[in-house]
Amino acid sequence: MSTADATTGRPFEGSARLGRSGRVLADARGEGRAALVGYLPVGYPSVEHSIEAMRALTEGTDGRGVDLVEIGMPYSDPVMDGLAIQHATTRALQHGVRTRDVLKAVEAVAATGRQAMVMIYWNLVEHYGVDAFARDLAAAGGSGLITPDLTPDEAGPWIEASDVHGLDRVFLVAPSSTPDRVMSTTHACRGWVYATSVMGVTGARSETSDAAPVLVERIRSVAPELPVGVGLGVSTAAQAAEVARFADAVIVGSALVKCLIEAESSRDLGALRGVVDALAGGVRGLG
Amino acid sequence: MSSDIPLQPSPGRSLPDAHGHFDAFGGKFVPEALSAALEELEAAFTTAVADPQFLAELDGLRRDYAGRPTPITEAHRFSQHCGNARILLKREDLNHTGSHKINNVLGQALLTRRMGKKRVIAETGAGQHGVATATAAALFGLECRVYMGKVDTERQALNVARMQLLGAEVVSVAAGSQTLKDAMNEAMRDWVTNVDSTHYLIGTVGGPHPFPMMVREFQRIISIEARAQMLDRFGRLPDAVTACVGGGSNAMGIFAEFIPDPEVRLIGFEAGGEGVESGRHAATISAGDIGVLHGMRTYVLQDEDGQTKESHSISAGLDYPGVGPEHAWLAATGRATYEPVTDTEAMNAFRLLSRTEGIMPAIESAHAVAGAQRLGLRWAEERPDWHPVIVINISGRGDKDVDTAIRWFGIDGTADATTGALE
Numbered sequence: 002m003s004t005a006d007a008t009t010g011r012p013f014e015g016s017a018r019l020g021r022s023g024r025v026l027a028d029a030r031g032e033g034r035a036a037l038v039g040y041l042p043v044g045y046p047s048v049e050h051s052i053e054a055m056r057a058l059t060e061g062t063d064g065r066g067v068d069l070v071e072i073g074m075p076y077s078d079p080v081m082d083g084l085a086i087q088h089a090t091t092r093a094l095q096h097g098v099r100t101r102d103v104l105k106a107v108e109a110v111a112a113t114g115r116q117a118m119v120m121i122y123w124n125l126v127e128h129y130g131v132d133a134f135a136r137d138l139a140a141a142g143g144s145g146l147i148t149p150d151l152t153p154d155e156a157g158p159w160i161e162a163s164d165v166h167g168l169d170r171v172f173l174v175a176p177s178s179t180p181d182r183v184m185s186t187t188h189a190c191r192g193w194v195y196a197t198s199v200m201g202v203t204g205a206r207s208e209t210s211d212a213a214p215v216l217v218e219r220i221r222s223v224a225p226e227l228p229v230g231v232g233l234g235v236s237t238a239a240q241a242a243e244v245a246r247f248a249d250a251v252i253v254g255s256a257l258v259k260c261l262i263e264a265e266s267s268r269d270l271g272a273l274r275g276v277v278d279a280l281a282g283g284v285r286g287l288g
Numbered sequence: 289m290s291s292d293i294p295l296q297p298s299p300g301r302s303l304p305d306a307h308g309h310f311d312a313f314g315g316k317f318v319p320e321a322l323s324a325a326l327e328e329l330e331a332a333f334t335t336a337v338a339d340p341q342f343l344a345e346l347d348g349l350r351r352d353y354a355g356r357p358t359p360i361t362e363a364h365r366f367s368q369h370c371g372n373a374r375i376l377l378k379r380e381d382l383n384h385t386g387s388h389k390i391n392n393v394l395g396q397a398l399l400t401r402r403m404g405k406k407r408v409i410a411e412t413g414a415g416q417h418g419v420a421t422a423t424a425a426a427l428f429g430l431e432c433r434v435y436m437g438k439v440d441t442e443r444q445a446l447n448v449a450r451m452q453l454l455g456a457e458v459v460s461v462a463a464g465s466q467t468l469k470d471a472m473n474e475a476m477r478d479w480v481t482n483v484d485s486t487h488y489l490i491g492t493v494g495g496p497h498p499f500p501m502m503v504r505e506f507q508r509i510i511s512i513e514a515r516a517q518m519l520d521r522f523g524r525l526p527d528a529v530t531a532c533v534g535g536g537s538n539a540m541g542i543f544a545e546f547i548p549d550p551e552v553r554l555i556g557f558e559a560g561g562e563g564v565e566s567g568r569h570a571a572t573i574s575a576g577d578i579g580v581l582h583g584m585r586t587y588v589l590q591d592e593d594g595q596t597k598e599s600h601s602i603s604a605g606l607d608y609p610g611v612g613p614e615h616a617w618l619a620a621t622g623r624a625t626y627e628p629v630t631d632t633e634a635m636n637a638f639r640l641l642s643r644t645e646g647i648m649p650a651i652e653s654a655h656a657v658a659g660a661q662r663l664g665l666r667w668a669e670e671r672p673d674w675h676p677v678i679v680i681n682i683s684g685r686g687d688k689d690v691d692t693a694i695r696w697f698g699i700d701g702t703a704d705a706t707t708g709a710l711e
Binding site: 076077078079080081083087091094099100123124125127128129149150151152154155172173174175176177178179182186197 | 307315316317318319320321322323324325327463464469473476477480483484579580581582583588590592593594595596
């Protein structure tokens with residue numbers, strides 16, 4: 002089935018606010034489907050193997066892969082992450098992953114022709130230097146940042162640096178966000194808007210929430226020119242297909258990380274590629 | 289004196305600004321999912337402290353439930369070990385539940401009820417805030433879950449049992465360093481998930497705005513009383529006011545009313561652990577640098593990438609790699625100074641105060657006792673003709689620390705001698 006019918010069906014045309022990453026989501030809509038965004042943290046099980054896994058994300062087994070890779074930077078105090086991602090990022094930190102490694106991963110993903118965005122807790126960016134990080138991310142070929150603990154309220158330096166270096170800035174909107182906050186947060190975004198579909202931290206759930214379509218509509222009503230991605234809780238092709246009916250992108254994280262955790266000793270990426278195939282089918286309506 | 293002094297904003301209390309900033313410090317670095325709850329909380333706090341009924345109820349609870357006002361005790365025998373200093377103890381250890389934590393918890397529990405929420409969660413290090421929260425939850429009929437680092441549940445087992453007896457659920461956090469910071473992460477995750485039904489009752493002057501401001505205001509009663517007690521009983525203000533600083537709530541409480549008095553030195557004592565030079569400490573202001581942790585910009589113990597380092601202290605309540613943003617601001621402006629006190633210095637002070645005054649302080653508070661003693665001795669050398677008056681905030685009592693003290697001093701807990709039985 003085509004997924005565009007159920008959304009507004011309009012193409013996203015001529016908006017500078019699409020940036021680079023929003024264009025990927027808009028192109029998917031042009032194909033009558035949702036985009037697939039896949040998250041993996043750099044450094045788990047090692048920097049080198051995490052980059053291999055990200056390459057696998059861009060391919061699956063059939064070459065479709067994800068449309069955009071969300072590269073997570075491990076952090077000591079990840080208040081938005083559930084157990085699966087905490088497990089992986091804790092290991093990565095124990096193995097000494099550094100902020101500069103995320104730029105290495107960005108470069109590797111960008112070399113595949115797929116876009117890379119970085120999901121990073123704010124203190125790490127501040128310590129690298131906001132402008133220096135933006136400069137190096139742009140030089141590595143990255144499209145922008147997703148900032149789980151930075152809202153536009155405190156984002157002055159990042160908004161400035163992202164403008165200077167031509168990067169997208171994706172902020173999160175939650176079901177609990179007030180109308181004023183949906184408006185101000187969405188207006189601060191470039192690229193797309195990240196809708197957290199259920200209240201809570203990351204982690205695969207058996208059901209996605211009714212709150213998600215409502216939230217997507219609330220965002221669209223104030224910013225019809227921006228695509229909306231829905232994350233937190235999607236793990237199966239059926240869930241991906243369900244979310245693809247109302248969102249412009251389906252974001253999957255914990256379900257992919259779990260594939261790596263289960264293959265921690267073998268380092269075999271077969272299961273990961275299989276899940277990516279299924280999800281890529283899901284966003285094309287093949288639940 | 290009476291404790292019915294209103295809690296209200298006044299000139300000189302204008303920080304933080306509307307965004308929760310103490311100049312470069314503070315703010316709100318939180319997931320968007322929490323933004324609405326923080327706005328709701330700020331609005332509830334602002335209207336509550338302008339509501340005479342709320343203030344009257346809080347005042348009644350302080351007086352009739354917590355046992356306020358707490359006295360100031362002059363420590364005559366302990367002072368003999370402190371150079372020329374005259375040491376006065378503000379006795380927060382005499383509060384119900386045994387520490388200053390009840391001051392904040394009663395205020396936030398009233399706010400929880402006002403916001404129509406039925407469940408509270410809290411983080412705790414030493415267990416003092418957890419016990420206070422469990423107590424208020426029992427009093428107000430609220431569901432209560434307390435997150436506590438696994439290491440802390442082991443070194444503060446007595447407080448775990450106290451919370452359970454009070455009807456709270458205690459969740460041991462095995463992530464990270466398994467101490468206070470990790471308990472706070474887990475509480476944040478719970479709050480992100482259950483924000484509609486739940487109030488996160490933060491126990492310190494840290495976290496995102498409005499917590500640093502709100503907790504300071506609920507703890508301000510300590511210095512409102514202490515300042516009036518000084519003037520009433522001693523006819524003067526002290527030369528120095530001292531307190532231990534982990535997150536910094538008891539210190540903000542005893543500092544707040546003295547901030548506009550330039551002649552009163554404000555000195556905080558951080559946990560120096562095995563010594564700042566050892567790298568095993570929790571002396572955030574003394575040895576950290578500026579960063580973002582748990583929703584606030586402040587001093588943080590962190591590596592060159594900004595990853596939080598593990599802190600170390602014999603005192604679970606001070607074992608935290610951040611500090612409230614107002615302390616960061618007071619340190620940066622020079623209005624307050626902060627010095628580290630080692631585990632050894634604190635434990636020696638713990639024993640000395642017990643034996644000279646019959647007052648066994650919490651190990652947290654013992655850091656302030658040790659620091660004040662050091663000040664007294666230092667000042668006696670620098671200015672032999674000066675007889676300074678030093679107030680120490682005894683933030684809590686030491687019963688919970690007896691196990692730690694037994695291990696530290698190698699006491700075996702058996703009697704010194706046996707009598708009354710034939711061989």
